[in-house]
Amino acid sequence: MPLVRVEYEKKGRVAYISHLDLIRVIQRAVRRAGIPVEYTKGFNPHAKISFGPALALGTESCGEMMDVQLEKEMEVKNFIERMNASFPDGIRVTKAEYIPDGSASLTALINAAEYTVQAEYRQGGSGQEGRVSDFFNRREIYIEKTSKKGKKRLIDIVPMILEQKNIEVGGRRLSLDLILETGNERNLKPADLLFSLRAYTGLELENVRIQRQSLLIKRGEKYFTPFQVFK
Amino acid sequence: MAAVCIDRLLETVEKPTRYIGGEYNSVHKGSRDVEIRFAFAFPDVYEIGMSHLGLRILYYLINQREDTWCERVFAPWSDMEEIMRREDIPLFALESRDPVKEFDLIGFTLQYEMSYTNVLNMLNLAGIPQLSRDRGLEHPFVIGGGPCAYNSEPLADFFDFFVLGEGEEVIGAVLDLYKQWKSDGKSRGEFLEMAAGLEGVYVPSLYSVEYNSNGTVKGIAPLNGSYPARIKKVIIEDFDAVYFPDRIIVPYMDIVHDRAILELFRGCTRGCRFCQAGMVYRPVREKKPETLMRQAEKLIESTGYEEISLASLSTSDYTQLSPLVRDMIERFGSQGVGISLPSLRIDSFSLDLINEIQKVRKTGLTFAPEAGTQRLRDVINKGVTEEDLLESVGNAFRCGYSTVKLYFMVGLPTETIGDVKGIKDLAYRVIDRYYEADKQSRGKGLKITVSTSCFVPKPFTPFQWEPQDTMELFNKKQDFLKQELRHRAITYNWHQPETSFLEAVFARGDRRLCKVLLKAWGNGCRFDGWMEHFNFKAWMEAFRECGVDPDFYALRRRDYDEFLPWDHIDIGVSKEFLVSEHKKALEGKTTPHCRDGCVNCGITKVFGGGVCDAIGQS
Known part of the structure; x- marks a missing residue:
């Protein structure tokens, strides 16, 4: 077939x-x-x-x-x-x-996704660049996840940020290009990441636009598209 | 016109697809390419309004005109309303997201009384004055149509005019007239005066109401002789040739009737005495099977729908139903497209037909005996015998069905507690038929759902003079059934009488209810048909504050010689016929089906002898 x-x-x-x-x-x-x-x-x-x-x-x-x-x-x-x-x-x-x-099915293969995020800070000011880069350099970032059964637990999302391809902070604009772990097993949504960015840096964002650029298959340190890998 | 921006807000509302528009087959035109902007407004949420066949037809009919862009607008759910009010976003049309305040005309379809506060709320959200007299040249004309327009008096202060009868016939003339008026640069009042000259158009502000000292209406008359004293509805004479869209909008979300709908015929040959649709949609006019087949093919091709519903007021009365269904199954079965038959009557219920349909998709079985005893079924002229029903049900069980829904009304005229008990008896006899069916062939797990609604006397029916049961009596009758219907196979659903009471008030109301409606809206009433929003207390406060007694409208028996607030509207069925039907009802006498001989309802006198198919074929 x-x-x-x-x-x-x-x-x-x-x-x-x-x-x-x-x-x-x-x-x-x-x-x-x-x-x-x-x-x-x-x-x-x-x-x-x-x-x-x-x-x-x-x-x-x-x-x-x-x-x-x-x-x-x-x-x-x-x-x-x-x-x-x-x-x-x-x-x-x-x-x-x-x-x-x-x-193999897409859900069995896909374990990563590239996202871009465009946003503006609600307030101008100085030091934003440092606060954002501090955040992305942290060794651990905990977010609270609620399981399907309603149990809450803290998980560290740092290992789920697979690549920081581009992080730009200029004036009031924030622009990110990241590869995040994606799939049924472990999944990091950009919205959750931005939520903790706000929580850690105190920066309020507005006009947030998130785009998923591609779904990827990570094998070792390399990334493939679903048109390249079938098993 | 500047379109509203809602993108960021959509993430915070329930079911954002209610508001995004741009669905497949939706019509987008350039606002500069058209002369008339028309908003088709359905005063309920998207998933209800999008299921409505009238919207589907009129949307494409109007958009066929190059000079007009018809868009849709629905009532925003409370979460969206809150955001719109907070962010100062006016009511907008789904396609362009332009504010409807800047449109030329807004047409509300009035399907049920409990949507009236939503009309007021939508006008308010749009920034359009709710009272027609407060509107100026900068505001759109607000039009009403649909079944509730036949007695539009409780809405008279809010609408510029109403369209009575079949919209396909009137709307073109209204738009042509509007264009002419706009180019002539005349006043708002002048347009209304011109519109009053169109057939089927009722401009309430050009009519005055007089009252008797006992509070009843003395008469409704035109302000001057140039407007018709009686406004006659309009109908499509050649229904087979009437415009029908070859595509329909395919929604993103799961709407209530998420399927292609064909209209087999308009009107009804039955004459159930409680049923307003059966009277106001006369005469009966069928489409040819080949016309329907062609329309089905186009719709399936253009929508990708997996189900075709064959709709009408009483589908089994379509003269060629069996061959049509067989042809459709043959044509579409292999593509996995199913056929559904709503409004099937139990007396002409065809087992073969049901079995054919089951081959593709299994649908549930619904019966509507309406009353529990033969005596009361004769009173309402529901020409169904218990034996008909039980035989059909037995046949269905033998075909493997095990789920049956039974619909009844409580509070029908002359009803006694014996008739109410009859509902229970009938349900138990249905259970007996299940156990009489062969164990091998019947389905497992018998499930019978008995539902009762509270009878609402409607205008233009033989019961228009009848009082409604009090809410106490409705509760008593339904409590009785709650006690009696205790069987593990039976689920009993009953209806809260409070909404039925308000329906009865507004169904037969007059202009004095406009202020109550406005007050109730001010008290926070909207989405009154939704239990989670219905606030009976706020309604009763509105009546009290306005000094209007709702019982006067719902619970009072009218005399035959009383002027009724809809007596200046001519639906084609004569008042004499309604009187004679009412008298026969009280005597328990039935009136035969139209195809067994013309019952002289009056429709052919008004529209000519050739319009009624029942006569042509009997």
């Missing part, structure tokens, strides 16, 4: 669609597009599509991932065109490739 791995954007108004709603939106888009997708059996048949890790509500993304199971092979270019004609504004396929039989 041909399996297509798809990268797509979620930008603008559609950033406010929850992961569950997004699944329905994509299911219907696939049906409209007339793509020969494989359907599940049973009383409520739905297209066989599996998604990468969920995106937080309100966060835009340039690199969301899904795997679509087709009934029969079709040209990738045609696939992309038909999907894009059927999506609401803001959702757009940027890349699609057939992947080998027996490839």
Whole structure:
């Protein structure tokens, strides 16, 4: 059965669609597009599509991932065109490739994501640069997490900040480019990181814009895209 | 016009997809490319309003015009309202996010009385004066339509005009007239005077009300002879050819009716005496099966929906239902698209049909006997016998169904405690039928849901003269059922009588209720149809503060010769017919189905003999 791995954007108004709603939106888009997708059996048949890790509500993304199971092979270019004609504004396929039989699922593979953050400080003033770099140089940063059972525990997020690609503090602007641990096992949301940034530095942020740039697979010290690694 | 900015705020509200717009198939035009900005307003939350077929039809019908951009606006939920008031964000249209205050016209669809305070709240959030007389040239015209527009007197002070009847027919004329008026540069009042000349348009400010000393209405008359003394609703004569959209907006969130909807026919041939829709939507007019098939194909292709609902007031009365359903299953079954049949009547319930549908998707079974005894079913002219019902239910059980919902009303005219007990007896007989069905074929885990609602007498029905039961009596009857319906297979749902009481007040109200509505809104009332928001105490305070007695409207029996506040509206069904139906009801006599012979309701006298399909085919 041909399996297509798809990268797509979620930008603008559609950033406010929850992961569950997004699944329905994509299911219907696939049906409209007339793509020969494989359907599940049973009383409520739905297209066989599996998604990468969920995106937080309100966060835009340039690199969301899904795997679509087709009934029969079709040209990738045609696939992309038909999907894009059927999506609401803001959702757009940027890349699609057939992947080998027996490839591991996106959720099994993906363990990192690159995020950019743009924000402004509510108050101007001096010393912000130092406070922000102190924060990112800390040996440990604890945040409180609530488990599904409602238990609260403190966890150290420093090991979950995998790369600090760029940290810029200039005037009232803050700009970050980070790779964070992502996935079912261990997951650091940029919003949680910003929450502790505020808590540690006392800096109030506004006009915060978070974008997920890509979903990644970290192997040793190297990063790969889901189009490069299948097992 | 400057669009509002809500992006940052959306992260803090529940269900932000209620407000973001831009859904697939939503219509976006350039504001400079059109002459008229129209806001279609549904005075409830997004997921309710988006389910409404009228919105889906009119949205695309209006947007077919190159000179007009029709956008949607819904009532913001309380969390969003709080933010909008705090951040000073005016009510905005979903597509452009432009403030609706700057639109040319706002059309509210009035589906139920308990949405009235939301209308006032939306006008206020928009920054539009709530009273029509306070609006100036800079404000939009506020229009009302939908079933509650037939008795719009309790809203008379807030609306510039109402459209009576089928919007597809009137709205184009209203927009043409508006364009002409705008280019002529005339006054606001002049537009209303011109609009009053359109068929199906009622401008309440051009009519005055006189009262009798006993508080009843003496008459409602036009201020001068150039406006019609009676305003006649408008209808689509050729319903098969009526505009129907080939696409519908596909929402992001799970709305109440999240599926493609086709309209099999308009009107109803039944004549249940409690039912306002059955009277006001006459005459009955069907679409051809091939028309419906074509519309279904287009909708599925353009939406990707996985379910088609075949809607009407009484779907099993569609003359070619069986072949239509079979054709649709054949056409769509392989794509995993299911068919659902709401409003199926139990007497013509077809087992084969249900079995066909089940092949694709299993849907629940709902029966609406409405009353517990045959005597009372005859009073309301619900032409259903107990044997019909039990046989259908038995058949369904033998087909593997085990979940059945039964809908009843309490407080119907002439009801006794014996009739209430009949609800229990019927439910238990349904249980018996389950155990009589073969163990191999029936489904496991019998579940029967019995629901009772409180009867609300409605205008334009044979029960329009009847008093409603008091809230105490409703509670007594439902408490009785709570005691009686104690079986592990039965779940009993009852209705709080307070909302039904207010519905009864406003359904048959007059203009003196406008001030109560405004006061209730001021007291914080909104989303009155939602239990979490309904505040009966605030409502009763509003009545007290205004010196208006709600019992006068809800609990009073009217005489046949009393002028009713909707007597100047002509729905085509004659008052004589309603009187004769009322008398027959009290005698327990039934009136046959329209297809078994014309019952002379009057509709063909008003609209001509050819309009009613029931006559054409009988």
